Amino acid sequence: MKLTKEIVLAALSHINLPNEEQNIVExxxxxNIHIFGTDVELDVEIKNPTLQYKxxxxxxCMKAIHDHAFEKSKIKVNLIINAPIKEKQTKIKGNPxxxxxxxxxxxxxxxxxxxxxxxxxxxxxxxxxGYKVGVIDADIYGxxxxxxxxxxxxxxxxxxIDGKSKIKPLENYGVKLLSIGFFAQSxxxxxxxxxxxxxxxxxxxxxxxWGELDYLIVDLPPGTGxxxxxxxxxxxxxxxxxxxxxxxxxxADAKKxxxxxxxxxxxVPVLGIIENxxxxxxxxxxxxxxxxxxxxGAKGLAEQMKIDLLxxxxxxxxxxxxxxxxxxxxxxxxxxxxxxxLKMAKNVVKAIEKRNTTLAPTKSxxxxxxxxxxxx
Numbered sequence: 001m002k003l004t005k006e007i008v009l010a011a012l013s014h015i016n017l018p019n020e021e022q023n024i025v026e027x028x029x030x031x032n033i034h035i036f037g038t039d040v041e042l043d044v045e046i047k048n049p050t051l052q053y054k055x056x057x058x059x060x061c062m063k064a065i066h067d068h069a070f071e072k073s074k075i076k077v078n079l080i081i082n083a084p085i086k087e088k089q090t091k092i093k094g095n096p097x098x099x100x101x102x103x104x105x106x107x108x109x110x111x112x113x114x115x116x117x118x119x120x121x122x123x124x125x126x127x128x129x130g131y132k133v134g135v136i137d138a139d140i141y142g143x144x145x146x147x148x149x150x151x152x153x154x155x156x157x158x159x160x161i162d163g164k165s166k167i168k169p170l171e172n173y174g175v176k177l178l179s180i181g182f183f184a185q186s187x188x189x190x191x192x193x194x195x196x197x198x199x200x201x202x203x204x205x206x207x208x209x210w211g212e213l214d215y216l217i218v219d220l221p222p223g224t225g226x227x228x229x230x231x232x233x234x235x236x237x238x239x240x241x242x243x244x245x246x247x248x249x250x251x252a253d254a255k256k257x258x259x260x261x262x263x264x265x266x267x268v269p270v271l272g273i274i275e276n277x278x279x280x281x282x283x284x285x286x287x288x289x290x291x292x293x294x295x296x297g298a299k300g301l302a303e304q305m306k307i308d309l310l311x312x313x314x315x316x317x318x319x320x321x322x323x324x325x326x327x328x329x330x331x332x333x334x335x336x337x338x339x340x341x342l343k344m345a346k347n348v349v350k351a352i353e354k355r356n357t358t359l360a361p362t363k364s365x366x367x368x369x370x371x372x373x374x375x376x
Contacts, residue, residue: 003070005033008040011068015060017046018053024061031080040065041076049081049199050207051167051183052158097205099212100134102238102352104271105231107261109253111222114276115243117323118313118344119219120148121330122241125345127174128330131214134169136204137179138231139221146181149173150326155182159209166209173331176213178204202234215352223253232266236362239271239355241310241348246275246297254298258305268362271351272308273298274344280315286336289314308351311344313337 013025020027024044032043046057058077065073097103106122108115116139127133137145146152149172156178159168169176180200210216218237220228231237240261244254254273261268275298279289292315302309313319316337322329330341 003035003038003040003073005035007069008033008035008042008065011064012042012061014068015064018048018056038070038072039074039076040069041078043078043080045080045082047082051180051200051203054079055155055183097210097216097235100210100216101214102356103216103218103235104348104352105218105220105228105237105240105268106243107220107228107240107257108222108243109255109257110250113222113243113245113250114313115222116144116148116219117319117328118241118243118274118276119217120145120323121328121341122345122348123175123215123217124173124328125330125342126215126217126349128342129345129349131349132212133174134176134210134213134216135178136201136216136218137177137181138201138204138218140180140200141221143179143181145177145219146179147326148323148328149175149177151177151182152326161209167203167207168209173328176210178208180204201231205234223257228260232261232268237268238352238362239269241271242273243276244273244298244301245277246291246294248294248297250293251297251301255301255305258307269355269359270305270307271348271355272310273302273305274310275299275312277315278312283317308347310347310351311340313340313344 009025009030012030013023016023017027017029024030029045030042031045032041034041042061044057044061046053048054057079061077062075065075106115106119116137119135123133123135135145135149137143139145146154149170151170151172154170156170157168158165160166167178169178170182171177218231220231242254242257244250258270258273260266261270277293278298279291279295281287281289298312299309314337316329318332318335319329319337322332328341329335329337330345332338
């Protein structure tokens with residue numbers, strides 16, 4: 001069978017976008033159709049940026065083509081978000097996530113320092129210590145937590161809470177997890193604008209039933225951008241943990257990240273810094289340490305910025321292998337790397353307890369742009 005644009009359009013005319021009277025073709029949502037033999041690629045414009053809505057549109061398009069055009073077609077759906085941006089949003093004050101005691105952001109000044117690996121092991125380590133823990137993978141453009149927790153390809157279900165539909169986080173190793181990676185699989189390309197990325201983060205926060213949590217870990221994208229500002233505007237963070245390698249270039253960016261949280265307009269306590277890739281110890285030479293990226297760089301930065309050095313995590317092959325296998329290395333029992341990672345989790349708990357004892361609760365912030373307009 002030879003697929004044509006007309007055949008694909010006829011197949012798609014069998015479906016309607018949610019809450020739309022016209023079918024998806026009549027509404028003008030189909031912007032482009034590319035056909036390569038029996039493979040089909042669609043560009044679909046939608047106005048609703050919610051995760052459930054995007055997933056439903058993708059599934060409906062694929063099902064329509066399989067049912068009414070060619071059942072063995074490989075289909076790629078590119079969703080183009082064209083939602084109106086609201087001028088004003090209601091500012092949320094106090095503790096906006098009922099039942100969540102502490103919200104901790106894990107940040108890094110630059111990519112490639114192992115931030116997500118540290119965040120995953122911190123969360124599982126806290127769970128291993130007996131705490132109730134959740135994780136939000138807020139790295140909108142490059143999510144990886146679903147892979148590190150062995151949940152690639154899984155999709156969260158919906159649950160009704162007080163008459164409202166909420167997302168139920170998936171759970172593994174005693175940790176509740178929600179990641180954009182659950183909704184944007186490898187066959188789906190989502191075109192994100194800055195405000196839409198921030199909107200997606202807010203959904204992960206507000207539209208999810210987290211239940212009772214001692215710690216909610218938020219794995220941020222690298223750098224200092226829209227997602228970071230949206231987070232501190234949306235919720236009162238208990239504090240932030242900054243991850244860096246000992247390398248001077250990484251430390252310079254880590255310092256910028258620390259200074260961002262310390263800005264007068266943000267004022268989020270920095271709980272401390274974690275040095276990843278601190279040194280390399282070969283398995284056959286367990287007593288040797290090789291400082292590939294420099295020695296004690298994070299220790300020096302911690303002293304300079306007057307914050308705690310929470311951990312020095314070495315380069316270990318099993319740490320990388322565990323992340324790829326979807327089973328964080330902190331679960332490796334009494335191995336040296338597992339002991340270091342669990343010690344890291346204990347130090348973070350101590351830092352949070354110290355912060356909660358000595359400082360008032362953090363308030364969600366209101367930022368002002370260069371034109372003097374509120375961005376809340």
